[in-house]
Amino acid sequence: MQFELTVNGERRRVDEDPQTPLLWVLRDSLHLTGSKYGCGKAQCGACTVHLEGRPVRSCSVPVASVGSRRIETIEAATGSPAGPEARALTRAWVDGNVPQCGFCQSGQIMSAIALLRERPNPSDQDIDRAMSGNICRCATYSRIRAGIHTAAASLRSGAA
Amino acid sequence: MKQDDDGETVADDKRASGLTRRRLLIGGALAGGALLVGYVATHPMETAGALLSAGGRDFEPGPFGPYIRIESDGRVGIVNPQQEMGQGIHAGLAAIVAEELDADWDKVEILPAPVDFSAYGPQLTGGSQGIATHWDKLRRTGAAARTMFVAAAASRWGVGQGEISVSNGVVSHPSSARRATFGDLLADAARQTPPQEPTLKRPEQFTLIGTPRVQRKDSLPKSTGAQTYTQDVQLPDMLVAVVAHSPRFGGKLARFDDRDARRVTGVVDVFAIETGVAVLARNTAAALKGRDALRVEWEKAEAEHRSSAEISTWYAELAAGEAQGEVEPLVFESRGNAEAPQHRGAFETTIDFPYLAHAPMETLDCVAQVDGTRVTMWSGAHHATADRVLAAFNARTLPGRVDLNVLMAGGSFGRRGALSSDYLVECMRIARRVESRPVKLFWTREDEMAAGYYRPLAHHRVAVALDDDGFPADWRHHIVSQSLLPVGGNAEACEGVAGSPYFTTASTVDCRVTSPDLGIPVTFWRSVGHSHTAMTMEHVVDQLAARAGRDPADYRRELYRRAGADRRLGVLEEACAKSGWGTPLEDGWARGLAVHECFGSFVAQVAEVRLTEGRPIVRRVVAAVDCGIAISPDQIAAQVEGGIGFGLSAALYGCITINDGQVQQSNFDDYPVVRMNEMPAIETHILPSAELPTGMGEPGVAPIAPAVANAMFALSGRPVRSLPLLRGTTANLLPAID
Ligand code: FES
Ligand code: FES
Secondary structure, eight states: OEEEEEETTEEEEEEOOTTSBHHHIIIIISOOTTSOOSOSSSSSOTTEEEETTEEEEGGGSBGGGTTTOEEEOHHHHSSSSOOHHHHHHHHHHHHTTOOSSOTTHHHHHHHHHHHHHHOSSOOHHHHHHHHTTSOOTTOOHHHHHHHHHHHHHHHHTTOO | OEEOTTSOEEOHHHHHTTOSSOOEEEEEEEETTEEEEEEEESOTTOHHHHHHHTTOTTOTTOOEEEEEEEOTTSOEEEEEOSOOSSSOHHHHHHHHHHHHHTOOGGGEEEEEOOOOHHHHOOOOOOTTOHHHHHHHHHHHHHHHHHHHHHHHHHHHHTOOGGGOEEETTEEEEGGGTEEEEHHHHHHHHHTSOOOSSOOOOOGGGOSSTTSTTOOOSOHHHHHTTOOOBGGGOOOTTOEEEEEEEOSBTTOEEEEEEOHHHHHSTTEEEEEEETTEEEEEESSHHHHHHHHHTOEEEEEOTTSOOOOHHHHHHHHHHHHTTTTTTSSOOEEEEEESOSSSOOOTTOEEEEEEEOBBOOOOSSOOEEEEEEETTEEEEEEOOSSHHHHHHHHHHHTTSOGGGEEEEEOBOSOOTTGGGOTTOHHHHHHHHHHTTSTTSOEEEEOOHHHHHHSOOBBOOEEEEEEEEEOTTSSEEEEEEEEEEOOSSSSSTTHHHHTTTTTOGGGTTOSEEEEEEEOOOOSSOBOOOTTTTHHHHHHHHHHHHHHHHHHHTOOHHHHHHHHHHHHTOHHHHHHHHHHHHHHTTTSOOOTTEEEEEEEEEETTEEEEEEEEEEEETTEEEEEEEEEEEEOSSOSOHHHHHHHHHHHHHHHHHHHHTOOBOEETTEEOOOSTTTSOOOOGGGOOEEEEEEOOOOSOOOOOSSTTTTTHHHHHHHHHHHHHSOOOOBSOTTTTOOTTOOOOOO
8 A cells, every 4th residue: 555654854655554564664665774673562662763753663653554644763863954852862872872782772862852852851750751661681771861861951051 | 033923933934835833923014005904814724714714715815814904094993803782892992902003092993804714713702702802912913003103203204213102193203393193104104014022011001991081983873873783784675584483492394374475465485494484575564474474383292392390390309319310410619528418407598590581672683695606694693703604504605605794783692692593594594595685584572582592591509518607618509501502511500600719618519510401492691601600609608698697798708818819809898888888778778799700800799779569679789890901991881780780680570481392471571671760870880900801791790680689688588599589570561652
C-alpha cells in the first residue's frame, strides 16, 4: 500500500504493508538508520522518534497509523539547523563523554529533547520518568542524567 | 647493524634475506604524502602469518603494519587494531602513541586497522587485554617517530639533537627560537632510519597520559545517529536474512513448509541451513513476516532437553559428592591434608548462579557478499583474525580473499567473542547460497535471548574452618560449571578463587572444579569467571568476618597484610576512606564492601543499600581502582560506572531459565535490566600507580553483586544463597510512552 509520510519536513512516498512498523520504514525504505532496533516491542527506546513533537517508539507504531502527523528522526533533530535543546544536549553529551558503544544514544537524545521541551528545568524525578523507557546496556545513565542537567542549565543561561 | 626489539643485534643483510628469527622491526616510509611509522614483519614466511593471510593480495613483500600516519597538514592518524565496542580502547591506545610522539591530541584521529595477521599479529579483543598487550609496541612506535622528527630538525638547523624539544606536534630549538611542525618536517623525517631502541619517557614525564584530556573521539557521531553499526549497513541489492532456529539446543530440522512464507511480499527465498531455516527478503519487515508464516517441525531426540532447575540440582549433588563418578572433579589448588575431614562446626554455604544472556543493545548481525572466491564482510567482530578464517572456511575460500570490515559494535559484553563465531558463520552459509548479492543477517532480541550463548550456570560449595583468631584455617571449595574452552581445565571458572589471598592463613586448602558437558552453548561474559567467583569469595568473607566478630573491612585488612596483598589493601583503604566506612548512615541503610582482582586490575566497591519489602535499593557506590598507570582517567571512570550498572542488572534480575530444553526469556520484559531510575550515583577514585597499565573494561563488573549482598547481609543477617536477588521480578518496567 502507498503511504505519504512527512519525515523531517519532507514529503516521502513509501509502499509498505500497513502493519509494517514505522522503524523499518525509516531504516530500510528511507535509509534513516539513526533510529535503532533494540527490542521491537517498546521496551528499550532505541527506536525513539518524534511524532508531532512527542516521543514514540517507532518499532511499535504501524506505518498505517501515522497519517499526516509529522515525523522527526535523530538525523533532523540533531542536524542543521538543530533546535536549541538538541544543540545543548549534543554538546553536553560530547563534553561529558556520555556514549560508550553509542547504540542507544540516538534514542536517549530523542527522549531527552522531548523532556527539555516540556520541562526546561527537569528534576531528577522528571528525568527518571522521561528516560526510564530508554535502556542503555552500557549503563551510561549517570552521565545521561548529568548531561540533561548540563544542557538544561546552558539553555537557561542562554549559552546554547 | 640494527637492533631488534629485544635489544638483540642482527645484521642488515641477514635480515633482508629473511633468515633471522626476529620478526618485528620498527619501520618508516612515505606513502601518499603521509609518513607511516609502524612495525615491519621481516620474516613473512612465519607459519601462522602465512596461513592466516594466504591468498591475500600483497602478501609477498612482507607486510607493514603502520600504527601512525602523519599527514602533511599535521593530522596524526593512529591505527587501532582492537575492536571498539564501547570500552573506549581506541582513545587509550591512541593516547599512548600520542604521548611518546608529543603529538597535538586535538589533531589525533583514530583509524581502524585492517584485519591483517602478519602486520598486527592476532587481532582479538577480550580479557581486558587491549592496553596491556599494546603498551610497549605503541610507546616504541611513538617514540621512534618522534626521534625521526628530532633528527630531521637537527640536521636541517645544524644543531644537536639534544637541544631540540617537541611539544603538541611542534618541533623547536628554543635557543634559536626556530620551530617547525610535523607537517613541515615530514619528507626529511621519512629519510631518517627509525631507531629500534628509542628512548621512552619516564611516567613522571607524561603530559597527556593520566590527564582529563584523554577523551574518546567518537562521542559526536554517537550522539547524532551518524555512527554506522552493522545493523545500519545498506548496500544496493542487499537482502535481509532472518533464521528460524530450533527451540531446543541441538534440535535438528525435521521438515518445513514455506508456501505461506513465500507469499509474503518482499520475500525472495527460503532455504534450510545447518542452524535452521533462513528467510531472505528485500527488507527486514518482510523477512520477519515471512519467518512468522513458516511452519517448521524439529526433531527432539538429540536435543538438550534438561531444565535449568534440574541442572542446578545436579550441580549441587556433584559439588556435595553425592553424584560421584559422573563427572570427575579437577583439583586446581591444594595445600595440607585435604583427605582428613574438616573439623565440625566449620562454616558452610552454597551459592547458585543462573545462565545469563549478554543482551547487547545491538543484537547480532553481520553483512556478507560472496563473489566467487572473493568475500566482503561487515561485522562488529571481536576476534577479527579467527573470524576471517572461519568466514573463509565457510565460503570455501582462503582467508586472504576475505575483506573483513570491522565496524563499531553496539555492545557485545563477550557475545561476539563466542569462539564459534556462530552468527558470522551463519551469515556466510546464507551468503554463499546467494552468489553476489549482499546479505545482512539480522537477529531479533528474541533470537538473541533464546539461541545462546550464555554465561554458564554455576554452583559453588564452600566450607571454611576458622583458627582461634577467626581467620581461615581450612578452606574447601568446589565449583561446578560448564567449561568455556575445550582445553585448559576450566581455568575460567576458577579465576578469582585460584591463588586467593584469603587462603593465606589456611594450612589446608582444597579447591576443585567439576565441568559437566551440556548442550547449552556458553561463552565469555563481561568479567568471565569473576562474574561468579567475586560474589562467592567476597560474600563468604563477610560471613567469616561475622563469625569472627570482626568488621568486614578490618577482617580483610588483616588478611591482605598477612598475604602481602598490597594492591588489594590500597583499594580497600581508599574505598573505605572515600565512602565513610564505619560512620553511621540513616536508619534502614547499610554499607556493603567487596574487593576483587580481575585481569590484573584491583577494584574495591562500597555500596549503600536499603531494603524495601525485601528488595534492595542501591543509592550510591564508591569505587576505588588500581589499574596501574591510568591512561585515561575519564574512561576508567566511565567503565567503572558502566560495569557497575551491568553487574547490578545481573545481580538484581539477570536470569535465563530453561524448561524442557527451551529458554523461557525472550526480551527486556522478562529479562529486565537496570534502567535510569535504578542507577546508583557512582564515585570512582583511581589510585596513583607506576605499575604497567591493565584494562578496565571488565573489572568494574564483578564486585557490585557481593557489595550489595554484603549490605543486605548487614541489614538482615541473612546471607544470599543464589542470584539474581530478585528472581522472577519484572517490576522495574515503567509504562512505555506510546
Ligand atoms: S526497538 Fe523500539 S523500543 Fe526497543
Ligand atoms: S551506550 Fe551502549 S547501550 Fe547505551
